[in-house]
Amino acid sequence: MQTASTSSAKAVWPIAAICCLALIFFVISAAIVLALIPVYLPRKDITPAENLDKSNDPFYLEYAADGFDDDDNAIAGDLEDPDTLGKSMGFTDDAKVESGIATPSSTDRRKRSFFGLRPKRAITVKILLIVKFIATTCNTQCLAARKKFRTGLDSSKTFSNIKITINGGPLGRKIATIRLKFVGLVRARPSGFRGAPSSDEFTSIKSGEFTDTSIWGEEILPSGNCSIVIAAGTVVTLSRPGLGIKARLITIYGTLIIGGGNTAFTFKNAVNIKVRKGGKIQDATSTKTILVPRNSVVFLYLGGGFAEAGTTIQAYSSSGVGESFKITNPAGPFTCAILPSGTLRQASKITFYAVVSGSFKSGSSYCGGSAPTVDDCTDSPCGLEVTAGCTLSTADLNGSCDINFDVLTIAAGAILELGTPGSTAGFKFKFPIQLISAGTLSFVASGGGILLAIGSTFTISAGGKFMSIVETFLQVYDPVTGVLGAIRVLATLITEAFSVTISSSGIFIDVIIGGSTVSGSASTLTTTTVSPSVAPG
Numbered sequence: 001m002q003t004a005s006t007s008s009a010k011a012v013w014p015i016a017a018i019c020c021l022a023l024i025f026f027v028i029s030a031a032i033v034l035a036l037i038p039v040y041l042p043r044k045d046i047t048p049a050e051n052l053d054k055s056n057d058p059f060y061l062e063y064a065a066d067g068f069d070d071d072d073n074a075i076a077g078d079l080e081d082p083d084t085l086g087k088s089m090g091f092t093d094d095a096k097v098e099s100g101i102a103t104p105s106s107t108d109r110r111k112r113s114f115f116g117l118r119p120k121r122a123i124t125v126k127i128l129l130i131v132k133f134i135a136t137t138c139n140t141q142c143l144a145a146r147k148k149f150r151t152g153l154d155s156s157k158t159f160s161n162i163k164i165t166i167n168g169g170p171l172g173r174k175i176a177t178i179r180l181k182f183v184g185l186v187r188a189r190p191s192g193f194r195g196a197p198s199s200d201e202f203t204s205i206k207s208g209e210f211t212d213t214s215i216w217g218e219e220i221l222p223s224g225n226c227s228i229v230i231a232a233g234t235v236v237t238l239s240r241p242g243l244g245i246k247a248r249l250i251t252i253y254g255t256l257i258i259g260g261g262n263t264a265f266t267f268k269n270a271v272n273i274k275v276r277k278g279g280k281i282q283d284a285t286s287t288k289t290i291l292v293p294r295n296s297v298v299f300l301y302l303g304g305g306f307a308e309a310g311t312t313i314q315a316y317s318s319s320g321v322g323e324s325f326k327i328t329n330p331a332g333p334f335t336c337a338i339l340p341s342g343t344l345r346q347a348s349k350i351t352f353y354a355v356v357s358g359s360f361k362s363g364s365s366y367c368g369g370s371a372p373t374v375d376d377c378t379d380s381p382c383g384l385e386v387t388a389g390c391t392l393s394t395a396d397l398n399g400s401c402d403i404n405f406d407v408l409t410i411a412a413g414a415i416l417e418l419g420t421p422g423s424t425a426g427f428k429f430k431f432p433i434q435l436i437s438a439g440t441l442s443f444v445a446s447g448g449g450i451l452l453a454i455g456s457t458f459t460i461s462a463g464g465k466f467m468s469i470v471e472t473f474l475q476v477y478d479p480v481t482g483v484l485g486a487i488r489v490l491a492t493l494i495t496e497a498f499s500v501t502i503s504s505s506g507i508f509i510d511v512i513i514g515g516s517t518v519s520g521s522a523s524t525l526t527t528t529t530v531s532p533s534v535a536p537g
Contacts, residue, residue, distance in 0.1 A: 078100065293316060
């Protein structure tokens, strides 16, 4: 039989348990409330209204800008004539805009393209205005005006048809008529507004999304007419379906992942992509398609390439898609170029295409806007083609080509000017080369000869021609010892098929004139040996 005391103890336990649970819930609720207090209290960097109205210290107005006609106009930089900008937004005379900063930020707005989605204005701009009240003493009327100014910021959050000029330093100046949406007013300068970059080259410093400013040096998003470097050891991901900024050169030493599962990836502007040794492109599009506009080129250097085979490089223009090429070997060396005409060219080496008349060292002479350099051709020999309708001058090489070209082709209708006018030093190719002209090879120096390294071939194809304003000659050159060897005198005008080959021992082993072969030791050859120190260049 249970006693009364036992029954009473049993009755107390449920009540005690309920009280404990209630206490636990109270503690949890209190912790949640305390955690949320900082969220709902005013931010410390927000100046109380009455203090701001009485201060001459600067404060910061942040706006989101929209209305840039293309991503290329959305650049980082300083705003020119910021006080006039403030006046156009209705700021009072007492509220002076001392300076302004523009910085690109990312958003995704899309429109249909040939394959799936393509970005439209994928980069917007944040605007920061640094403002201060200039009156040193402020009476009741002044305080009322300042309060009205602040109230206006709250009630009129959007300003339309605002004209701004961004000075991007090395990125140039951009003028745009935009719409500004008010974001907020703070007393402490917000992060992310650094002004114009120190260089037009943006280099990744860690892995992450392309649109994450923290992965770039100076924490500024690449924008404008810039060059981009994906550094070794970093993986940069472009999850959007395209790139809209005018990146004239993208050099990849690390990994660039493009596409993000979208149908295709589109480069909006002409681009020059160099995947260097150790670098790779990972195609994450669902159809393995990359759309590239005219006057663009993709170089895969020795030791660099795509992560895997199967990607199709598709040329396109405003009228639609054009030629395409499917990459079956993802490793370099390899070149795929879309010429300004829309013609797609590909080669199993690094090959430069001269497409606009100009000088040898000028990037504007070449497809993709990049001139060949010694560094481009160090790991493996390069090719060079002067395309139809183009005249390429070598005057700025000062009589010597030190780049390792193993093939130089002059297409029908093209002209290569060899040498520097007024110079009597001639022209020297430092490395063995196959020089093939179906167009015009014009020797424009005022004297000297054309020095060819051992192992070279000099060919004028049927329909091509060689011409010179002075008598000149071919001469064997040993790049190791500097010794000059056999000479082959050239006519000042050659219009029939003509070819000579230099053997490994440094003699002309065959001379083909109009289809007939003449022995290399024939009387048409003269042999001369000179001191290496006399060799030009």
